[in-house]
Amino acid sequence: xxxxxxxxxxxxxxxxxxxxxxxxxxxxxxxxxxxxxxxxxxxxxxxxxxxxxxxxxxxxxxxxxxxxxxxxxxxxxxxxxxxxxxxxxxxxxxxxxxxxxxxxxxxxxxxxxxxxxxxxxxxxxxxxxxxxxxxxxxxxxxxxxxxxxxxxxxxxxxxxxxxxxxxxxxxxxxxxxxxxxxxxxxxxxxxxxxxxxxxxxxxxxxxxxxxxxxxxxxxxxxxxxxxxxxxxxxxxxxxxxxxxxxxxxxxxxxxxxxxxxxxxxxxxxxxxxxxxxxxxxxxxxxxxxxxxxxxxxxxxxxxxxxxxxxxxxxxxxxxxxxxxxxxxxxxxxxxxxxxxxxxxxxxxxxxxxxxxxxxxxxxxxxxxxxxxxxxxxxxxxxxxxxxxxxxxxxxxxxxxxxxxxxxxxxxxxxxxxxxxxxxxxxxxxxxx
Numbered sequence: 001x002x003x004x005x006x007x008x009x010x011x012x013x014x015x016x017x018x019x020x021x022x023x024x025x026x027x028x029x030x031x032x033x034x035x036x037x038x039x040x041x042x043x044x045x046x047x048x049x050x051x052x053x054x055x056x057x058x059x060x061x062x063x064x065x066x067x068x069x070x071x072x073x074x075x076x077x078x079x080x081x082x083x084x085x086x087x088x089x090x091x092x093x094x095x096x097x098x099x100x101x102x103x104x105x106x107x108x109x110x111x112x113x114x115x116x117x118x119x120x121x122x123x124x125x126x127x128x129x130x131x132x133x134x135x136x137x138x139x140x141x142x143x144x145x146x147x148x149x150x151x152x153x154x155x156x157x158x159x160x161x162x163x164x165x166x167x168x169x170x171x172x173x174x175x176x177x178x179x180x181x182x183x184x185x186x187x188x189x190x191x192x193x194x195x196x197x198x199x200x201x202x203x204x205x206x207x208x209x210x211x212x213x214x215x216x217x218x219x220x221x222x223x224x225x226x227x228x229x230x231x232x233x234x235x236x237x238x239x240x241x242x243x244x245x246x247x248x249x250x251x252x253x254x255x256x257x258x259x260x261x262x263x264x265x266x267x268x269x270x271x272x273x274x275x276x277x278x279x280x281x282x283x284x285x286x287x288x289x290x291x292x293x294x295x296x297x298x299x300x301x302x303x304x305x306x307x308x309x310x311x312x313x314x315x316x317x318x319x320x321x322x323x324x325x326x327x328x329x330x331x332x333x334x335x336x337x338x339x340x341x342x343x344x345x346x347x348x349x350x351x352x353x354x355x356x357x358x359x360x361x362x363x364x365x366x367x368x369x370x371x372x373x374x375x376x377x378x379x380x381x382x383x384x385x386x387x388x389x390x391x392x393x394x395x396x397x398x399x400x401x402x403x404x405x406x407x408x409x410x411x412x413x414x415x416x417x418x419x420x421x422x423x424x425x426x427x428x429x430x431x432x
Contacts, residue, residue, distance in 0.1 A: 010107060012060055012130040015312050019110060020134040023157050024054055026100055027214050030140045034078065034087060035099040036296045038108070038135050039217045041161040047117050048124065049164050053221035054108040054133045058089070058098040058295050059305040064318055068093065073327070076334035078297035081342060082189040082199075082349050088297050098296050102138035107131070109305055111221035111292065113168075120167030122220075126228050128308055144210030162209055165216040172219070176243075177285030180266045181206035182259065185386035187346050199353040201385040218293040219284060225304060226288030230278035234311055235321040236290045237300040237328050240279035241272040256400030259381065263368045274300065274328050276321040299331050347415035350387065354410045354417050363405045363419065365389075367397060380405070380419070393421040 010016065024038040036056040044050055062069045072088050079086040087094045100106050112127030139147070144158065152159040173179075185201040205211065222239075229236040246268050247255075255264045269283060278288035295302040303324065310317045319327065365380040371390055380391040380403070391405055409418040 010060060012057075012107070012309065012313075016107065016130045016132055017110075019052075019054070019108075019129075019131040020105060022052060022133065024052075024100075024133050024135045024137070025144070025158060025161070026102060026135045026138045027141060027144045027210055028138075030142075033085070033091065033095040033099075034296045035095075035101065035138075036294050037214075037218065038100050038133065039161065039214060041157055041164060042112075043160075044114065048114050049117055049160070050112050050114050050127070051161065051164060051168070051217055051220055052110055052112050053217045053293065054100065054110045054131065054135075055221065055293050055305075056098055056100050056296050057107040057109045057130065057305070059109075059302060059309055060107055060130075061093070061097055062302075064306065072299055072302065073331075074334075075338075076299045076331040077338050079338050079342060080186075081345055082187045083192045083345070088299065094296050100133070100135055102135045105132055105134050108133045109292070109295075109308065111224045113220045113224050115164055115168055117164075117167070120164075120169070120171035122168075122171075122223065122227075126224050126231075128224060128228055128312065130309065130312060139210075141205070141208050141210045141214075144213075145208050148209045148213075161217075162213045165213045165220075168220055169212070169216050172285035175285035176282060178244075178265065178269075178283045180262055180269075182262060182266070182388075183381060183386040187349055189349055192349075196356060197349070197352065199349055199356070201353075201387070203386045219286075219289075221293055222289045222291055223284075223286045225290040225292045225308065226278060226286060228308075229290055230288040232311065234307055234317065235276040235319060235324045236304045236307055237274050237324070238276065238278045239272050239274050239281055239289050239291060241282045241284070242270045243280075243282045244268045244270045258400075259366060260368050260400045263379070267369065274332065276324050276328075300328055303327055303331075344415075348412065350385075351410050351412045351415045351417055353385070354407050355412055357407065359407075361407070362422070362424075363407070365391070365403055365405060367391075367393060367399055367401045367403060370399065382419075389417065389419060391419045391421060394423075397421060 022040045024040045026035055026038040038054040040052040042050040075088045078088045108131045110129050110131040113122050114124035116123045147155045147158050148162050185203045188200045190198040255261045280287050281289040290304050291301050292304045295305050306318050363382055365382040367378045368381050369379040371377040376393050378393050379388050382389055403421045404424050405419040406422045408420050
């Protein structure tokens with residue numbers, strides 16, 4: 001039934017731990033159909049608190065190389081197109097038996113991390129358990145934010161979880177973690193078949209307390225999986241990132257504070273790599289890290305689940321390092337291709353969006369970074385749509401300036417959009 005049993009007997013019944021007594025919050029964007037995580041908290045006394053990340057458990061419904069597993073492997077990822085999602089697994093399974101659904105007893109793979117209440121550092125045992133959970137609350141980020149803002153009298157566990165997650169976040173920052181919460185938006189197209197499709201930019205609110213809490217719990221889960229894999233020598237898709245060489249403090253002093261400075265640091269970031277050997281992930285501040293929190297929509301996460309499950313059963317692991325590496329590299333190639341498709345589609349609809357606007361519309365934005373200062377080409381964050389675009393600015397414009405732009409030219413077929421800075425004049429409508 002529902003997200004509970006789904007597909008006959010549970011192959012992991014022998015090792016599954018009953019965690020249905022714990023309160024579980026499932027927090028997602030409105031309209032999400034692949035619900036692959038729930039979070040919760042357990043007070044341990046002794047100055048410690050455990051954060052739980054309960055992750056959907058699709059591996060119990062699959063066996064390696066069966067029809068579904070192969071379908072997921074070929075897609076490697078769910079595709080988030082402006083026109084809708086193309087799931088890695090068919091919707092009826094992905095949103096049904098594989099998902100974590102509210103009010104139904106669900107199977108999960110749960111990651112528990114003990115946090116020192118004072119320092120926020122992980123201490124004590126690593127918990128990775130096949131579990132049964134009962135998701136109590138299904139909330140959107142906005143609803144969760146409202147509950148947190150109402151304070152501990154109303155929903156104490158959620159408030160406490162948010163506080164402990166931020167302690168863990170502060171600990172990671174002391175370990176060298178860096179955060180880039182640049183303004184971002186999700187481009188949505190209601191119906192692409194009509195002549196003038198309705199195009200909407202949903203701006204992501206990074207200031208959301210619940211969004212940062214969920215993100216932190218997911219990173220913590222990846223840290224637990226990484227630490228266990230490193231300790232037990234389990235080949236897993238470890239994500240690592242070499243230490244970036246950041247600009248000198250004196251250099252950064254010349255860059256305006258806020259987004260410009262964040263952009264300057266971000267452009268020094270090194271690419272992250274995935275391999276079967278644990279290594280430090282510099283910008284997360286973790287010694288080992290494995291993405292395990294999206295097994296319904298990222299195939300490498302599912303590979304990690306297959307390995308961890310076998311380890312928990314005390315069985316031979318399905319993949320040796322070499323074989324796992326081949327799978328990972330294939331997934332990376334497929335995902336790259338998928339990302340390109342999404343980017344091209346977004347480029348098309350972004351151009352179509354500008355084509356639909358009045359010719360004299362003015363756009364406000366922030367000059368975040370020079371692309372070529374001599375030619376006055378800068379990267380501008382366009383406020384109304386929270387997108388970074390290349391714009392030619394005027395001679396006197398400096399880094400960190402707020403500017404007004406006009407769209408001079410747009411070609412929907414190539415996706416070319418020419419924005420130029422204009423002087424604010426009276427009587428022109430402004431898209432702020």
